[in-house]
Amino acid sequence: MAIKITAPLSREEARKLKSGDSVLISGVIYTARDAAHKRLCELADKGQELPLDIKDSIIYYVGPTPAKEGQAIGSAGPTTSYRMDAYSPTLIRLGETGMIGKGKRGPEVIAAMKEHGAVYFGAIGGCGALLSKCIKKAEVIAYDDLGAEAIRRLEVEDFPVVVVIDSEGNNLYEKGKADYLSSIK
Amino acid sequence: MREICASKITEVVRKLCIDANCYLPQDIKDRIIQCRKEESWGTAQEILDRIIENYEIADTVPQPICQDTGVACVFLEIGQDVHICGDLQEAVNEGVKQGYRDGYLRKSVVGDPLNRVNTGDNTPAMLYTEIVPGDSLKITVAPKGFGSENMSQIKMLRPSDGVEGVKAFVTKVVEEAGPNPCPPIVVGVGIGGTFDKAAYLAKKALMRSTDERNADPYYADLEQELLEKINALGIGPQGFGGKTTALCVNIEKFPTHIAGLPVAVNINCHVTRHKSEVL
Ligand code: SF4
Numbered sequence: 009m010a011i012k013i014t015a016p017l018s019r020e021e022a023r024k025l026k027s028g029d030s031v032l033i034s035g036v037i038y039t040a041r042d043a044a045h046k047r048l049c050e051l052a053d054k055g056q057e058l059p060l061d062i063k064d065s066i067i068y069y070v071g072p073t074p075a076k077e078g079q080a081i082g083s084a085g086p087t088t089s090y091r092m093d094a095y096s097p098t099l100i101r102l103g104e105t106g107m108i109g110k111g112k113r114g115p116e117v118i119a120a121m122k123e124h125g126a127v128y129f130g131a132i133g134g135c136g137a138l139l140s141k142c143i144k145k146a147e148v149i150a151y152d153d154l155g156a157e158a159i160r161r162l163e164v165e166d167f168p169v170v171v172v173i174d175s176e177g178n179n180l181y182e183k184g185k186a187d188y189l190s191s192i193k
Numbered sequence: 194m195r196e197i198c199a200s201k202i203t204e205v206v207r208k209l210c211i212d213a214n215c216y217l218p219q220d221i222k223d224r225i226i227q228c229r230k231e232e233s234w235g236t237a238q239e240i241l242d243r244i245i246e247n248y249e250i251a252d253t254v255p256q257p258i259c260q261d262t263g264v265a266c267v268f269l270e271i272g273q274d275v276h277i278c279g280d281l282q283e284a285v286n287e288g289v290k291q292g293y294r295d296g297y298l299r300k301s302v303v304g305d306p307l308n309r310v311n312t313g314d315n316t317p318a319m320l321y322t323e324i325v326p327g328d329s330l331k332i333t334v335a336p337k338g339f340g341s342e343n344m345s346q347i348k349m350l351r352p353s354d355g356v357e358g359v360k361a362f363v364t365k366v367v368e369e370a371g372p373n374p375c376p377p378i379v380v381g382v383g384i385g386g387t388f389d390k391a392a393y394l395a396k397k398a399l400m401r402s403t404d405e406r407n408a409d410p411y412y413a414d415l416e417q418e419l420l421e422k423i424n425a426l427g428i429g430p431q432g433f434g435g436k437t438t439a440l441c442v443n444i445e446k447f448p449t450h451i452a453g454l455p456v457a458v459n460i461n462c463h464v465t466r467h468k469s470e471v472l
Binding site for chain 1: 237248250257258311340427431435462463
């Protein structure tokens with residue numbers, strides 16, 4: 009059974025989620041890829057205000073295709089997360105509690121997740137058409153010049169993800185593979 | 194000498210860009226369904242079901258299967274008796290520009306690899322041309338996503354490394370890639386030629402239907418053996434564990450130098466897209 013959560017997500021709620029949990033997210037999340045992360049971190053370094061409410065935020069690593077008439081958004085699946093590894097610790101420190109992407113994360117990100125209480129969710133890569141159905145509203149709120157890479161505010165409903173790495177550092181990429189391999193021995 | 198108008202090429206490239214991005218090739222769909230039947234791991238089954246649901250939605254809306262609608266890799270097999278009226282390169286890029294605009298596809302190309310400003314229209318295309326006998330022109334558009342492209346590798350093995358060295362390298366590349374290239378993946382392997390030729394062969398291998406094995410039985414067996422080895426790694430769909438790590442391994446080979454054994458591994462995801470038309 010999937011666990012339903014609401015975004016923004018408090019640190020306390022984030023800490024309750026465990027690696028391997030299926031989760032459905034509803035509420036407000038933000039999109040950002042590497043170019044936007046870079047700008048956010050530059051602002052943070054200068055002590056300036058960010059264009060999104062970072063506290064308790066969930067950030068989705070996605071660059072959607074353009075929406076057609078009548079669609080809230082085009083196809084919108086996750087991009088590979090390791091490109092954000094250099095920036096995520098800063099955002100986690102500032103209050104980010106959830107990240108949605110696909111693929112491995114570096115030790116510096118996992119350390120920040122453990123220290124502050126944040127989770128890394130995986131959405132199914134290559135399922136952008138399916139996932140777009142759970143996005144009800146999308147609005148560019150910053151960096152319009154980045155096109156697909158602009159920061160968007162999304163309203164999502166039962167957006168399906170899996171907890172890949174939890175706030176204790178348990179990792180589904182390691183455990184899932186090990187469990188499967190021992191099941192066929 | 195047969196004449197083909199550049200504007201005709203633009204028209205075909207435009208259409209192929211849109212269709213390739215929205216309709217997954219039938220052989221890939223069949224492979225995914227086959228793998229779903231053979232998959233025993235619960236999580237893996239669920240993910241494969243979602244993947245099937247996804248391409249069905251893309252088919253019916255229609256809309257892009259994946260948001261990374263890629264760089265447009267355009268392969269032209271130009272008959273030596275064909276004369277193209279107009280600028281070929283311009284015609285292809287115009288087709289890409291129109292296709293990515295009219296098909297609501299994502300523009301994912303930066304004009305300079307270091308100074309990184311988006312070109313805004315997904316051009317230029319990655320253009321590959323071959324001159325072949327005859328008087329027809331075959332155009333293939335293969336949008337290539339970079340989640341999987343980034344996980345590709347090349348290595349100049351020693352001849353003494355032999356087939357065992359090739360197997361070890363291919364398996365290592367897939368293992369290191371893990372969940373990043375959106376498994377289940379399609380693995381293109383290029384063996385032989387030169388440094389660049391091996392990479393080209395690997396990319397070309399991804400254009401071959403998953404139903405078709407290498408014409409040389411030795412290499413057909415190697416494809417099968419590599420597929421089994423990869424699917425014994427346990428990575429599974431999305432890297433959450435399972436049998437279905439790869440849908441297929443395709444190898445292309447070419448003669449090489451007495452001193453060398455180049456091997457390139459080009460990884461593609463379950464959204465392996467390509468569509469062709471012959472003029
Ligand atoms: S690797 Fe393939 S399926 Fe995954 S995001 Fe890129 S293009 Fe899409």
